[in-house]
Every structure is written in structure tokens, then in C-alpha cells.
Amino acid sequence: MNAELIAVGTELLLGQIADTDGQYISRRLSELGVNVYYHTVVGDNPDRLAAVLRLARKRSDLIVTTGGLGPTYDDLTKELICREFGRKLVRDEESLARIRAFFEASGRPMTENNLKQADLPEGCTVFANDWGTAPGCAFVSGSCTVAMLPGPPRECRPMTDYRLVPYLAARADGVIRSDVVRVCGIGESAVEAMLRPMMEHAVNPSVAPYCKLGEVELRVTARAGTEAEARALTAPAVEAICLALGDAVYGVNVPGLEHAVVEALAAKKLTLSTAESCTGGLVAKRVTDVPGASAVFLGGVVSYANEVKQNVLGVPAETLAAHGAVSPETAEAMARGVCRLTGSDVGVSLTGIAGPGGGTAEKPVGLVYIGLCVRGGTRVSELRAGSVNRGRDDIRSLAATRALKLVFDAVK
């Protein structure tokens, strides 16, 4: 099956956003054994969108569109697909009920233009949208399968995983199983160098690395007749990867690092608190992204001003004067201070220079000290996250990820 992804939206052509949906869907389709041959991005322009659809129909068996399903006059995807494939748009009562419920729950009035989101191609499979208002859908026309997904990534991603992939998998033979090994603390190229022989020759299961800032995700995918047979193929590969990468692996099939941290703390019946300067609450935010974090997370302090470090966390004025706010000594005092303040078993602290300003030759942008206090015992790690290609956001993200990994390692 040869696929083309069509992203619809003038904001993509103006460069306001990147087509990250294209990347996400491509990954999932590759895992299904679908060849993606083209991505096309086109604006909210009826003539050009119609021409793109006509071409895609000629050269691809599967067309997946993203965007243009919303309530406004420039949302045209369904209308033009129906025109190209000779289908009628009909109102789907179930989708309409969901949209009405969405507005009722939010307490906002539903304006008339929202009705058109419930208009779908006649005879299509409806992809109910549990993450927004506009439903997606799919239909088969001759040798061509057409699927439509909403554009916003927070809707498009779950719609891909829970609607599009099951729809396509049901049409394929057998099952596909993916196991994800999550790695933090080794760069992608080092991971690749260590695993290259395995990755190069791996067909079933295949092993694909994906890089996030400060983390690598290794996806082991097998295709087989049954779930048990697929699992028998992926299990030895997962085991071999875990053996090769050792402590850098923090979990298999866990949703993310913060989930692994919360799980590890819960398993050991330990509580956590955070004291953040340069990350400004990002570590606490990531821990509390996890539903049920309240079982292990007591709270934290964002000590941006030195007065807050002194008065709330009890960092001695002499420590700040002698070593500065960005120092191992301050990091240690912050971690100790937040444990004392909240009574938690584990405290993690971050103090550093996120930039773009504030760096010096001695303490450059990207320098972060991470303090860890575990039942009174402390240690401090140094991170140098600065580089020409890295901005404030990247430095803060990397520091938060490193801090979470240090908590995980300490608890584990």
C-alpha cells in the first residue's frame, strides 16, 4: 500500500507551524508496513487543494489528510474530497450529539457554524474525536482509501493511534506489535553505534530509533499471525537492547520518564518534592502530568528570586554570597531545604543559566547544577547543556529530563 499525506493549512505554508502531524503519521504507517511516498502541504485554497487531491488519487492507494475539518469557512477538506470522489456530505447525528455535548460541558454557546463539523461523506467510517470537536473519517473508493484527521497535533496524534491505525490494521493480515524501550543519558549516535548490527539486519522484528531532546526511543516492531507469536519475536530483541544499554534504559512500554519516576517512587513508598530555579516549575509540571502523582509528589518551590531561596528554602545568605545562586553549594542547600520544608523523602533541585542572557566565561549559558537529597544524604550533578544550536527552551527541557533521570536512578 502506497500512501500520501496531505496537510491542509495556510499557517503551514506561512511557516507559523511545522508539519509535525506528517512525521507522526509516517511513523505509524511505516510500522504497519505502509510505504509513505509523498507528503504534500497545501493552503486553504480550493483550487490548489482540489488539484492536489486529484494528483494524489492518481499516484497513491491511501490518502491521509490532516486539517481543514473545523467550523470556519476556510475549512474545506471534506467538501473538496467529496467533490473529487463523488460523494455526498451528510449530517452524522452521532457526531452532532458529541459536538453539542462538548459545548454543553464547556458552558460555551455553540454557534451555528459548528454544525458543519458533523457533516461527513456518505457511507464513511466515522472516527469519533475524543480529543476535540471535529470528527475524522475514512472511506474506500475503488482502489483508493481516503482518511481525514483533524490538524491540531493534540487531536491528530490520538486520532492516528486509536482511530486510523486500528482502521488500517483491520484491513491487513495478522497483527503488529510494537515494544518501546526508553533510553535517557546516551546520545542517539552512541545508541546507534552500539546497536547498529542489530538494527541493520533486523527485519521482523524491526528496530527503529527515534530521538527526542535528551532521550532516545527504540521501537521494536514485529508482524505475525497472532499477538503471542508477535510477542515471541519482539521479546528477545527487547532483552538484547536492555542488556546492551544497561542503566540508560529507564523503562519498556512506559509512557515517559515522569511516569517511570512516579512508578518507582510509589513502588518504594517514597515521596518527592522539587526546588527549581532555572527550570521555573518545569520538573514539578512534568511530574504532575502523571495522573495520580499526588500519591508521591508533595509539592515544590520555584525559587526564582534569591530572597525566595533564602526565606522559603533556607539557603544560607553566605552560601549565595560566597558561591553564587548557580553553584553546587546552592543546589545542595535547595534540595536539602525543600525536603525540610515539605517533609519529603527525596528532594531534587535545579539552579543554572537557561539563557539567552546571564552567561559568563566561568558560568556559561547551559550550566545547570542538579541537587539530590535522599533521606538526608545529598549529591550534586553538573550538566553543561549549552551549544550554539540550543535555545532557552531546549536547555530547560534537557535540565528537567536529566533531573528526572537522576531521581529515577536514585530511587531505583
Added chain:
Amino acid sequence: MNAELIAVGTELLLGQIADTDGQYISRRLSELGVNVYYHTVVGDNPDRLAAVLRLARKRSDLIVTTGGLGPTYDDLTKELICREFGRKLVRDEESLARIRAFFEASGRPMTENNLKQADLPEGCTVFANDWGTAPGCAFVSGSCTVAMLPGPPRECRPMTDYRLVPYLAARADGVIRSDVVRVCGIGESAVEAMLRPMMEHAVNPSVAPYCKLGEVELRVTARAGTEAEARALTAPAVEAICLALGDAVYGVNVPGLEHAVVEALAAKKLTLSTAESCTGGLVAKRVTDVPGASAVFLGGVVSYANEVKQNVLGVPAETLAAHGAVSPETAEAMARGVCRLTGSDVGVSLTGIAGPGGGTAEKPVGLVYIGLCVRGGTRVSELRAGSVNRGRDDIRSLAATRALKLVFDAVK
């Protein structure tokens, strides 16, 4: 001038990386007044790449390719462009010297296949690459301008800024100007309903809405001979939008809500602190996303556990017992408490039920109380962010956005 960007690389179609070059170049071209009508991503496949080039030549005056300029056998962009446009590839001695010098400086031996990176279309303008080995280039063929840039973003971005943009600057007809009006507190469809007459009939300037969670961005874009003429076109439209949407508009051409908050606080010489329960540090994180936030942001407390609310923020035990942690009374005490603790002029607090668990009929998931304390005076707002379609992340994001808007309104 109508442009098409063509990104060449199988890794893009496998979803290993996103086409961020496309976003970057689009933005720069828009600023030059070039209309980007299409992005196409295609793999390292000669037949499909040739077909994509043939189509692009028909429908676009400017083609910018990224990728496929490297030394390996699957780097085919120059060869196929030369075939399509009937040019010879000739060795460029200056580029060759630069490539040799690059290898000498890095101490690595130069393998034979690197020579082909110095082969360029006869008569082209060479784009010297100071950030990597493969040079880019451009030429004009009839009514079509073709430019080639290397794919890796750390090479592509400076090559765009320092090679492609200067090359095109002379050819661009006029300027394009975009003003962005940022709106919070009205849904996209309500905005659209209010502004429809203006948006439907607007051509120059055009008015386009873009939706984020809890916010709407309205982009007013005009094309004219000079910057002043373009501004004369956008200004009345921006004014009309601001008049129609009133207090929901928090800024024009500001990067985001947190930036507007930091600017407003700085203008009034006021300081801020945060007390967060359900958002777990997200408000503090967003405020400190802004470089220079330290001028107005003192710090915050993430009071996840009730003990932290009591012991750190001074919420009375009786308040928690009588009204619960999720109550207007607790929100008020949290806001007051964090002002007392940090000495800030403004304190904002959030306490609510982010879900998925913890909701009751009386206090459902999505119920959030936001307390505001401005120099001793307090008030509390209630947000009902829950709906069947909204997860924990969305509820937390919406609550943080609403809290920032309340701070903005209070300070403004």
C-alpha cells in the same frame, strides 16, 4: 512569485525527522513577499523525485529544494534537477577547495565520493556553505528560479538567511506584512462568527484565524510596495478586530500570553508569585519561559499536598476542613499566602481537579478555582474546563491560560 519547497529524503517519509526546514524557509519567504503554495516531501527515489520536479516546474516560479546534496549514491537532487532543466553538472574548483579545507581542518581523510559535492549546475550562483561541506546553488531557467540547499537544519537555516534570502531579495515584488492579534477567552467559532464579514471579504489585507487551546490568533496580512503602505493596509483591520473583540484581545504582535503578562507587570513595576495545586508548576513554567522573567517573577509554590498548603502557604486547617482543597476559600488563602511568603505585589493561585480521577457530582473534573491577590485585595474566579473530550493535559493548560489572562487583566 509563487514558490514550492521540495524536501528530499526517505528519513522524512519514515517519520524519523520532521520537515522543520520547510517551516523555516516558509517563514523567510513569506517575509520577502513570496507566496509559498506547496511543500512536497519525497524520498531518495529517482523516478518519484524527477516527477515531483517536473510538476513543480509547471506550477511554481520558484523551487527551493532541501537535502540530497551530500556525497553518497542516494544524494540525487542536483543530478535530477540538471536533467529536468537541461543543464550540465560541472566541477566548481572553489567549492572543491573549500571541501578539501574542511576535511583538512577536521583531521579526517577525504574520501573520493566527496568530490561530487563540488559538481554544480553550469552557470549557477554558488551558495558557499560555511556550516558544512555541501554547497548550495541557484539558477534561473526561463520563468523558473531553482535553488538548492543542504538538508541538515543547522546548515539549512544559515544557508537560508545568508545565501538564499539575499539572492532572492532583489527579485521579490514588494513586501508582505503580517500583524498578529492574540485573543484569549472567546472560542474560535465565536470569534469567527463575530468577524465573518470581515474575514470573508478581506483580500488585502487577509484575515486568518488560528486556534490554540484557550486562545485564538488572528493574522492580518497585507501586500504592498513598501512597508509603510503595507502597514497602512493592516492597521485599520487590526483596529477593527480589537474594537470588536474588546478585552479578549491581550496583545498585537506579542509572542504569547506569558510575554504579555511579563511586559504588563514590568510596565507597572509589579512583581508576581504563583501558588499552584492542580497545574503543578505549569503557570510558573510558562512565566519563566520568557527570557528576563526574573525582573518581575519572584517564585512560586507547588502545593500539591494539603500539608504544603498549610505549612508553606499558611492556608488555615479550618478552611481546608470546612471547604476542601478545591474551593474558593482555599484558592483565596493560597493567593494571599504566596504574596505574604514572597513579598510579591501580585499572587495567583490555582486549585482544582485535573482528572482523570477525583471528580464528584458537586466538584467535577475540570473545576478549577483561580485566586488573585493584588496588593492585599483578593478575588476568586471559577473555571469549568471539563468535558467528555478533554484530558488532564488540556484541563491543566486551559487553567494555566485562564490564570495568566486574569493576571494580565488585573495588571492592565
